[in-house]
Amino acid sequence: MANHLQFPERNSAYVATFDKGDLALPPAKKYIVVSCMDARVEPAGQLGIELGDAHVIRNAGGSAKEALRSIIISQRLLGTREIAVFHHTGCGMLLFSTDQLRQVVKDAEPDNHAVSEHVDKIEFLEFGHLEQSVKDDVKFLQDNPLVLKGTTISGWIYDVTTGKVSSP
């Protein structure tokens, strides 16, 4: 497969000092972080997560709704009991609407009906207000019958300009 990204070369320094080969599958600290795919977000460093401590779920916007499948697996099979929703300032999800993005995709291939049909089925889960997006995702998880009762759920915001984490 393609080696353009040079991952084996870039991985060699990590391997040279690696001493965590005995970590167990279940997260040692029994929590989950739901965060954004944004290139400026790096949950391990920013939240002080040690290797083996926590499940980290990342997607566009840090959507708890899309994370539900992973959360059920994490809680029911691997014993996690706490969830942190971790969004960030300057998020791209504040900048477009599902209708706009569907149109961008269709305009790129106007005669491709497979594209139109597929993209019209996708909800892009954008949001209009950062703090509210955190509160909404916390509430979604609190109210969802598939999240284990008694799960501690908290919300956090990362500031991409200062590196600082706070509660909304």
Added chain:
Amino acid sequence: MANHLQFPERNSAYVATFDKGDLALPPAKKYIVVSCMDARVEPAGQLGIELGDAHVIRNAGGSAKEALRSIIISQRLLGTREIAVFHHTGCGMLLFSTDQLRQVVKDAEPDNHAVSEHVDKIEFLEFGHLEQSVKDDVKFLQDNPLVLKGTTISGWIYDVTTGKVSSP
């Protein structure tokens, strides 16, 4: 909100040395990593990803299918042109089936019909073979009409016992 996780305290060392407050929203290296939520996986360190370089999507198993919404946003709005599927040894997705997990959830609350109804709608996207799961996800992205034509797509496996990255 809950401060049990002590994120602000754990974040303070990161803030003290933070000097990347000017990074742009689009990933500088224009690639996406699709990886697992596993607590032993840490794409930034293991793949040598610098802050601001790449979008990182993580979910149970590193499912490209579930990542599609995020990939469309990444490619169409933020200019990424390469995707790396990054799975790992010892993955929990090899250890159960959707039917088994649905039963686990139902057995925990046998009289709760909302739980039964919700969980029966979820496909948990488990897989039976690690190398094949990488190849299947690469092929899914290659064949998907919503992934931009010309996107370079590669597959990788991380060994949780050695820290090493390789091609399947």
